[in-house]
Amino acid sequence: MRRFVLFFCKRLLFIVPQLFAVSVIVFFLIRLLPGDPSYMLAGPYASPDRIAEVRKSLGLDEPILVQYIHYLERIAVGDFGTSWRTSQPVLTDIEQRLPATLELVVGAVVLSVVIGIPVGVAVAAKRGGALERGVFFYGMLAGSLPDFWVGLLLILIFFFFLGWAPAPVGQLGFAVFAPDRITGAYVVDSFLTGDWPAFASALGHLVLPLATLVIVYMPLVLKTARSAMEEMLDSGFVLQARANGLSRRMQLRYALRNALPPVVTVIGIEFWFLLGGAVLVETIFAWGGLGQYAVESVVNSDYAPLQAIVLITAIFTSLVFLAVDILYYLIDPRIGV
Amino acid sequence: MSADAPFPLDPRDFGRRAFLRYAAGSAGLASFVASANEALAAPDGSVPPDKSAAGYTLTAAYAASPPAVDEVAFTMEVENMMALTYAGDLMQYRSIPSGTPGIFVADMAAPGNEGVIGRWADNWEGTPDYKTWTFHIRPGIRSWAGNEMTTADMVWTWERAFEMKAVRYFFARAMFLKKPADIEVIDRYTLRFHLSKPSPVILKLMAMSYYGGPFDSTLAKQHATASDPWAKAWLRNHDAGFGPYHIVRNIPGQELELVRNEHYQPLAPIKRILIRIVPDPATRTALLDRGAVDYAMRLPERDLEALSKNPNVQIVRAAANFIPYVGPVETNPIMAKTAIRQAMAYATPYEDIHQKVYYGHGTLIKSITPAIFPNYTPKFWAYKYDPPTAKKLLAEAGYPNGFDLKLSFDNSIEEMSEAAVLIKAAYDGVGIRTTLDPLPAAVYSERKLRRELMCQVDNFQWPWVADTGYTGWVYLGPPATTVNNSVDFNNPEFNHLVTTMMQIPPSPERLKMDLRVQQIAAEQVPWIFLVNPGWREAFRKGWTNFHWYPDNNVHFEWLYKS
Numbered sequence: 098m099r100r101f102v103l104f105f106c107k108r109l110l111f112i113v114p115q116l117f118a119v120s121v122i123v124f125f126l127i128r129l130l131p132g133d134p135s136y137m138l139a140g141p142y143a144s145p146d147r148i149a150e151v152r153k154s155l156g157l158d159e160p161i162l163v164q165y166i167h168y169l170e171r172i173a174v175g176d177f178g179t180s181w182r183t184s185q186p187v188l189t190d191i192e193q194r195l196p197a198t199l200e201l202v203v204g205a206v207v208l209s210v211v212i213g214i215p216v217g218v219a220v221a222a223k224r225g226g227a228l229e230r231g232v233f234f235y236g237m238l239a240g241s242l243p244d245f246w247v248g249l250l251l252i253l254i255f256f257f258f259l260g261w262a263p264a265p266v267g268q269l270g271f272a273v274f275a276p277d278r279i280t281g282a283y284v285v286d287s288f289l290t291g292d293w294p295a296f297a298s299a300l301g302h303l304v305l306p307l308a309t310l311v312i313v314y315m316p317l318v319l320k321t322a323r324s325a326m327e328e329m330l331d332s333g334f335v336l337q338a339r340a341n342g343l344s345r346r347m348q349l350r351y352a353l354r355n356a357l358p359p360v361v362t363v364i365g366i367e368f369w370f371l372l373g374g375a376v377l378v379e380t381i382f383a384w385g386g387l388g389q390y391a392v393e394s395v396v397n398s399d400y401a402p403l404q405a406i407v408l409i410t411a412i413f414t415s416l417v418f419l420a421v422d423i424l425y426y427l428i429d430p431r432i433g434v
Numbered sequence: 435m436s437a438d439a440p441f442p443l444d445p446r447d448f449g450r451r452a453f454l455r456y457a458a459g460s461a462g463l464a465s466f467v468a469s470a471n472e473a474l475a476a477p478d479g480s481v482p483p484d485k486s487a488a489g490y491t492l493t494a495a496y497a498a499s500p501p502a503v504d505e506v507a508f509t510m511e512v513e514n515m516m517a518l519t520y521a522g523d524l525m526q527y528r529s530i531p532s533g534t535p536g537i538f539v540a541d542m543a544a545p546g547n548e549g550v551i552g553r554w555a556d557n558w559e560g561t562p563d564y565k566t567w568t569f570h571i572r573p574g575i576r577s578w579a580g581n582e583m584t585t586a587d588m589v590w591t592w593e594r595a596f597e598m599k600a601v602r603y604f605f606a607r608a609m610f611l612k613k614p615a616d617i618e619v620i621d622r623y624t625l626r627f628h629l630s631k632p633s634p635v636i637l638k639l640m641a642m643s644y645y646g647g648p649f650d651s652t653l654a655k656q657h658a659t660a661s662d663p664w665a666k667a668w669l670r671n672h673d674a675g676f677g678p679y680h681i682v683r684n685i686p687g688q689e690l691e692l693v694r695n696e697h698y699q700p701l702a703p704i705k706r707i708l709i710r711i712v713p714d715p716a717t718r719t720a721l722l723d724r725g726a727v728d729y730a731m732r733l734p735e736r737d738l739e740a741l742s743k744n745p746n747v748q749i750v751r752a753a754a755n756f757i758p759y760v761g762p763v764e765t766n767p768i769m770a771k772t773a774i775r776q777a778m779a780y781a782t783p784y785e786d787i788h789q790k791v792y793y794g795h796g797t798l799i800k801s802i803t804p805a806i807f808p809n810y811t812p813k814f815w816a817y818k819y820d821p822p823t824a825k826k827l828l829a830e831a832g833y834p835n836g837f838d839l840k841l842s843f844d845n846s847i848e849e850m851s852e853a854a855v856l857i858k859a860a861y862d863g864v865g866i867r868t869t870l871d872p873l874p875a876a877v878y879s880e881r882k883l884r885r886e887l888m889c890q891v892d893n894f895q896w897p898w899v900a901d902t903g904y905t906g907w908v909y910l911g912p913p914a915t916t917v918n919n920s921v922d923f924n925n926p927e928f929n930h931l932v933t934t935m936m937q938i939p940p941s942p943e944r945l946k947m948d949l950r951v952q953q954i955a956a957e958q959v960p961w962i963f964l965v966n967p968g969w970r971e972a973f974r975k976g977w978t979n980f981h982w983y984p985d986n987n988v989h990f991e992w993l994y995k996s
Contacts, residue, residue, distance in 0.1 A: 132877035136884070138507055142604040142908075143917055148883075150599065183686030184502045184670040193685060249716065257720050264726030265717055266710040267688055271493045271727075383495075383712040385688035393498075393687075393713075396846070398876035 101426055108422065112415045116408060120172070123407040124165055132398030133157065138181050155181065155400075168404070178401030182393065187405045190390060195409070196281030197268060198379070198386035202371040204303065205310035209318045210364060212311070217322025221330055222349060232323070236316045245377035248309040252381070255305060263301045265382045273298040306382040310375060314367055321363040325356035357428050365421035369414050475979040475996065479529045479538035481700045485994035489705035492977075492990060494729040495712040495721050499686040502670040505600040505646035510732065516644050517987045518692060518707075521677030523648060524569050524588075525640040526553035527900075529981055532752050536978040536996075539752050542806045542900035546940045549900065550637045554583060554648070554676070564632035564939045569640075571623040576697035577650035578673075578680035585625045587676075590651035592617055594664045601645035608904070609633040610937065631937040634944070635901050642898040642984065650674040678702045678991035687711055694991075703994035715848070719972075722747060728974045729988065734848040738972055739793045746975050751795070752982040754969040755804040757909075758850075758893035759961035760841075760857060761921040765885045768837055769921075775959040777827035779817040783860040786819075788965045791852045795970070799963035802910070802955035803902045809948045814956035815963070824864045836865025842881065843891040845872035853964060854891045882920045885913075890920070891964075898984045902948040903935025910960050923960035 135152040136143075143151070152158050156167060171178065177187040220229045255262035263270055268283050276287035276295045284303055287296035329335060329352035338348050376388030387406060394402040476482055500515045501507035527540030528551045541549035552558060556572040575583040593614040595602035610631040611617070618626040629636070649669070657668035665674075673681050678698045683691040690709040694702045710727075712718045718730040719737040723744055733741070741747045760782060762769035769775065784798050797805065800812035828836060841858060843850040851872060858868040873881065881887050897905040912929045913919045931947045931954070938944055955961070969982050981992045 131880075132874060133880045134876050136876075136880040136882075138501075139600070142508070142601050144599065144604070145917060147599045147603075148917070180686075181507065182501045183499065184506070185686060190686065194687065252717065252720060256726075257724055260724075264721050264724070266495065266712060266721065266726065271708045271710070272491070380713050381717055383688075383710060383714070383717065385685075385711065389713065390687060396874045396876065398874075398880075 104426075105419075105423070108419050112412075112419075115415060116411055119411040120169070120404070120408055121165075123404055124168060125161070127400055127403050128161060128164075130395070130398065134181055134398040134400070172408075177405040180394070180399050180402045182397055182399050182402075187402050190402060191387065191405060191409060192281065194385060194387045194390050197283075197384055198372065198375065198388060200268075200282040200284060200303065201306055201310060201375055201378070201384065201386065202368060204307045205314060205371060205375075206364060206368050208307065208311045209315040209367060213315045213318035214322045214360065217319045218326050218349065218353060221323045221326035222345075224327075232319065236320050239313055239316045242313060243377075244309055244313040244375075245381055247312055248306065248378050248381045251305050251309055262305050263298070265302075265305065267383045267385055268299055268302055269295065270298045270302065302382075306378050306384060309378050309382075310371065314371065317363055317367055318360065322356065322360050325359045326352060329353070329356045354428060358425055361421055361424045361428065365417050368417050372410055372413055475536040475538075477531070479531070479979060479981060479992070481703060481979070481992060481994065485703040486701040488703045488994060490703055490993075490995060491706040491708065492704045492729065492993070493727045494707065494709045494731065495718040495727045496690070496709050497711075497713060497715070497718070497732045499684070499688075499690065499711050501686075503673050503681060503684075504666070504669045505595075505598060505602060506666070506670060508601070513645075513985055514731075514987045515673075515681065515690075516646075517677070517983075517985055518679040518990060519673035519675040519677045519681060520644045520647055520649075521675065521698075521991075522553055522642065522644040523640045524553060524555040524558070524571070525550050525637050527551075527638075527641050527983065532982070534752070537750060537752055537980045537982065538992075539806075539982040540984055542755070542804075542984060543808055544900075545808045546634075547637045550641050553641070558637070560636075564634055564636075565629045567627045567629070567633075567636055568620070569625055569627075571625075573623055575676055576695075577653060577676045578695040578697065579650055579653045580697065581650045581652040583648065583650070583676050584622050585619045587648055587651045588625055589614065589617055589619060590654070591647035591649050594649070595646050597664055598646060598666075602647065605639050605642075605645075608907075608936065609636045609639050632939055633937065634939050635899055635904050635936065638899040638901060638904070644677075644985070648676065650676060679707065698991070702991035704990050707990060722972055722974065725974060728977065730972050731988075733972050735792050735795065735967065735970070736848070738970055741972050748973050748975050748977075750969075750971045750973060750980045752969045752980075753806050754966065754982065754986055755806060755896045755898075755984050756893065756966045756968070756986070757799060757802070757804065757895045757897070757961070758853070758891075758964040758966070759799075759895070760964065761890045761892055761961050762959075763885055763887050763889060763920070764922040764924070764960075766888045768833075769889060771831050772958055773827050773831035774833070774837075775962070776817075777824045777831065777864070778861070778866065779959050779962045780820045780827065781824035781861050781864045781866060782817070782962050782964070783819050783856050784964065786856050786860070787853050790856060791849050792965050792967050796965045796967035799966050800956075801952045801963075802905055802961070803948075803952055804897065804905075804966065807897075807900045807902065807905075809902060809945060809952075811949060811952055814953045816956070817959075817962075819860070821860075821864050828865060833865075836867060839866050839868045840871050840888040841868050841891060842871040842873055842878065842887045842889065844875050844878040844894075846875050847893060849967070850891050850893055857891065883917055885920060885922045887920075892920075896984065896986055900984070901935075902951050903932050903944075906932035906951045906955065907936050910955070921960050923958070925954060925958055925960075928954045928958070 135148050139148045139151045156164055180187050180190055183190050220232050252265055273295055276292040277290045279286045279289050283299035287299055335348055335352050373388050376392050379386040379389040391406045498511050500511040503515050528549050529538040530541045532539040554571050554575055555569045557570040560567045571583055596614050610629040610633050611627060612630045616628045620626055653674040654665045658665040678695055679692040680695050682693050688711055692707040694705050715733055715737055719733055721727045722730040723741060738749050742749050762775050764770040800815035801810055803810045841854055843854050854870055858870055861868040882890055895909055909918050910923045911919055911932050913922050913924050931951050935944060935947050969986055971988055976995045977993050978996045979992045979994055981989050983989055
């Protein structure tokens with residue numbers, strides 16, 4: 098336990114220089130990107146003086162090192178700047194969007210685990226059946242399909258042709274007001290506040306984008322669970338267990354526990370990837386999430402949100418992999434940390 | 435000049451001449467016939483009283499949120515919101531029937547100021563020298579907050595404009611208003627503009643300046659602070675307008691809600707507008723197709739073509755003022771040669787673009803002056819797709835083996851991408867070895883305005899003021915003072931003509947200048963004109979009484995269900 102606490106504290110401390118390095122890299126790299134938002138912001142009727150004023154208001158007229166110092170001074174007090182595209186503080190934008198993304202990502206990861214691991218274990222436990230063949234084809238297909246295409250296909254079938262799914266207009270239907278904010282995630286907040294019309298609308302709107310992510314990304318968890326489980330089931334200690342007359346259930350239980358570490362790693366990777374990688378799904382379903390915000394910031398040379406998003410993503414990434422390490426320790430304390 | 439009838443519009447105001455002129459123009463532009471809007475609208479485009487009481491809710495899918503609701507940003511969504519919340523300045527263009535049932539258009543073709551009537555002004559007068567203009571504000575105009583419009587609001591608006599130095603300030607320069615002190619307040623409702631030079635287009639400028647007010651200054655000042663006396667912070671995300679709508683909810687990137695200004699007359703039939711931000715055009719198309727929304731904004735022609743097959747969808751079309759073009763940028767020594775630009779004009783596949791990008795809708799552009807403007811003439815535009823002539827001109831210009839061309843465009847505009855591909859294929863055929871250069875919007879804007887591109891395909895030009903002099907001045911005027919002149923066209927005679935036209939009253943001499951400007955633009959080819967697709971918007975069937983205005987926004991305040 099003492100070893101674990103030491104490890105945990107060291108990892109937490111290491112996050113600080115990690116984030117500092119990320120802030121340096123992202124700040125300077127972003128300024129290497131082409132595009133000066135002053136022109137777009139000022140508009141085609143602007144005079145050269147007006148464009149210069151806009152540049153000044155964005156702080157872009159200062160030397161780059163001075164800009165960086167001002168940037169550090171501001172983020173030290175929690176000021177991540179203002180997005181010129183929304184005219185809101187970046188932190189406000191992120192507060193509005195991050196829960197939307199987390200709702201999708203957490204939901205996709207949870208479903209991937211809840212479905213992927215049992216199916217992977219089932220396939221590993223009973224090889225050669227119809228389930229294995231089905232999983233094989235599904236894994237191959239899903240691995241080659243882009244998520245935005247799957248999303249569009251689901252919209253076409255379930256919204257356009259069948260009319261079963263609600264219109265992909267974001268997290269809620271028209272004329273359904275957002276629930277009182279607790280977490281910012283509409284499904285959670287509407288449930289907690291007992292706002293059942295909003296809950297029904299939010300849940301209904303979540304189905305297709307969630308299904309899209311699960312269909313495309315669950316195979317990662319499923320295949321890892323399956324191959325790790327197969328390896329464990331073929332290993333010597335499970336053979337020993339079988340020879341000693343342990344029940345199949347006990348054998349699977351022992352095998353599963355030893356198969357989990359790589360699965361946990363893959364879950365962590367999936368979570369990290371989806372945090373930024375769900376942008377196309379967010380765009381197609383008009384989800385208004387963080388990924389969409391990030392891409393629009395890049396396209397429109399909106400520096401402040403870009404810097405903040407990268408930092409926040411780095412924080413989340415560090416926390417996700419810290420959680421993965423903790424889970425490793427809990428699953429198998431022998432694993433060296 | 436006497437007042438025209440205030441709201442609602444008097445059918446007798448629709449002069450037969452104006453109607454015939456526009457209808458003749460529309461007949462000549464046959465491909466602008468709007469599709470499938472057979473719903474009945476009042477013949478004069480007004481809003482019937484029973485429809486005002488209807489209180490509809492309209493749902494819409496927009497491509498993006500407006501970055502602001504103030505003149506600190508300039509995107510189509512900002513324009514749209516400003517038009518809905520501020521509506522415009524003292525004047526407006528008269529609406530006349532387009533020739534298609536249910537669709538009315540601004541009377542841009544009327545000569546002089548005949549097509550302009552009062553919006554907030556019920557009376558106006560200009561001195562014979564066009565330098566002093568007096569406007570009387572109609573009493574009883576109220577903002578959504580209930581405050582009455584007075585000269586104090588107008589003065590505060592113009593003072594703010596001079597401080598902001600943005601779009602309204604541009605209009606001030608265009609009308610030769612040098613400083614706010616040149617606006618004289620006569621009484622609570624009357625103000626007088628003293629211009630430093632004659633402005634023949636001031637009424638048309640006043641008909642368009644909805645950018646940056648006019649503000650309800652009483653409301654705006656409540657949100658002003660010592661460090662922010664012009665309430666810039668508050669007005670970025672809130673409106674203080676006298677227009678037909680008011681923003682009540684704005685979650686950037688997600689949704690907007692507008693409710694009607696209950697004081698605005700005539701009362702808008704649509705009481706509530708619910709907007710969701712749906713970035714993907716395919717999704718917006720699906721939403722409209724399936725009936726999930728009433729209106730989908732900014733759909734490319736390909737999607738409109740698909741939607742037109744749905745009997746429950748109408749594609750509303752009207753002739754408009756768009757000028758998509760290929761712009762050789764004359765900071766490049768090859769592009770600076772007139773013969774090269776002319777060669778490119780002969781190498782451009784106009785009909786291909788017309789058919790394949792716009793599916794035959796719209797018309798080929800043949801002048802710097804849109805066809806719906808006064809004094810338009812196509813006679814100087816000699817160019818058609820003629821590769822042998824193009825090659826001949828290239829050889830005469832010293833490039834018998836062609837040259838390398840980089841063709842840049844905003845990659846977020848699908849039609850520009852498609853046009854660029856066709857242009858590349860055609861140019862390659864005559865030896866202009868073309869490389870396509872798709873750029874993100876912000877990068878494209880910056881490089882375009884800095885004149886760093888070699889050649890661009892662009893569609894973000896639509897002159898609001900129905901005047902050749904204004905159009906030439908705004909887009910191709912002296913590059914030292916005209917940021918919009920992104921192609922660095924610098925022809926002394928052209929510069930002199932457009933500058934002079936902005937400050938001499940209508941006259942036979944001005945008409946000659948008008949034609950000469952069009953001739954120079956055709957002969958020197960600063961822009962290779964492409965296809966004017968016209969105004970096109972996709973709505974569910976049942977909505978009627980569409981009013982086209984030169985800002986090319988949908989003006990929801992007129993719409994109702996038949």
